[in-house]
Amino acid sequence: MGPLEFGRPLVMGVLNVTPDSFADGGRYLEPDAAIAHARRLIERGADIIDVGGESTRPGAEPVPVEEELRRVLPVISALLGIGVPVSIDTRHAPVMRAALAAGASIINDVSALTGDPESLAVAAASDAPVILMHAQGDPRTMQDSPVYTDVVDEVHEYLKRRIQACTDAGIDAGRLIVDPGIGFGKTLDHNLALLRNLHRFHDLGCPVLLGVSRKSFLGRLSGGAPAHGRLPGSLAAALAAIHQGVHILRVHDVAETRQALDVWQAIFQGTATENS
Ligand code: HH2
Numbered sequence: 001m002g003p004l005e006f007g008r009p010l011v012m013g014v015l016n017v018t019p020d021s022f023a024d025g026g027r028y029l030e031p032d033a034a035i036a037h038a039r040r041l042i043e044r045g046a047d048i049i050d051v052g053g054e055s056t057r058p059g060a061e062p063v064p065v066e067e068e069l070r071r072v073l074p075v076i077s078a079l080l081g082i083g084v085p086v087s088i089d090t091r092h093a094p095v096m097r098a099a100l101a102a103g104a105s106i107i108n109d110v111s112a113l114t115g116d117p118e119s120l121a122v123a124a125a126s127d128a129p130v131i132l133m134h135a136q137g138d139p140r141t142m143q144d145s146p147v148y149t150d151v152v153d154e155v156h157e158y159l160k161r162r163i164q165a166c167t168d169a170g171i172d173a174g175r176l177i178v179d180p181g182i183g184f185g186k187t188l189d190h191n192l193a194l195l196r197n198l199h200r201f202h203d204l205g206c207p208v209l210l211g212v213s214r215k216s217f218l219g220r221l222s223g224g225a226p227a228h229g230r231l232p233g234s235l236a237a238a239l240a241a242i243h244q245g246v247h248i249l250r251v252h253d254v255a256e257t258r259q260a261l262d263v264w265q266a267i268f269q270g271t272a273t274e275n276s
Pocket of ligand 1: 014016018020021022023024052054055056057089108109110131133179181182209210211212250
């Protein structure tokens, strides 16, 4: 795959092939349902499809690698040639390796290649873009009592160190994408501080990706709205991010996000294309 083009903000559509993801668990566990949803996401404007076979929501139990492979591989194979790049959302090197062989062309790792001792080598042996996300702790316990002295400084410093570890392992910095990891070992205040300071991550020299879609902090800001009722909050947070130069948004609601981005772009970048 060639490098991603960032002429406009990109929308990454979420495809969770899991029974238990917080927003869409169980809906796309069967390969046919997953493939049909991927096609829908592309029709609605997704630039990338992110396929995951393990929920990393707070409290989630790890999934055996064999099961993760059984979930994601048929879907990734079926998406070959679908017209947009497919990323593999995993913390496990064998899943990265097999997914890349099956046609995935981007690695998305919520552990920033720390979850498996082999991951750096798998990424180095490929030419895939790599998304490095910050998380404090493990999904099982990460929301118990996350603590930071200065969350923005610490997440920034962590990502800087992970970029260094990647380049030391032979991964070209031009392939790296960073993500502050909203909701991964963060309180509401930590998430809001990061969202106010996304612009500070640009000095890392990599595109910035953000995942806020339907996350629980939005429920806490909206009187306890359930996951499927958090679209308005998701869009508000997405636009705040785009306004600070974030390059990629990871979302469940692709068409709605695309529309919000098109309006934002028409206002701020004068790139209106009329669809009557
Ligand atoms: N969030 C989730 C999963 N993967 N990857 C990146 N880079 N950034 C994120 O913010 C991110 C991510 C969690 O969302 P979801 O996949 O919808 O839920 P679950 O972990 O329950 O499958």
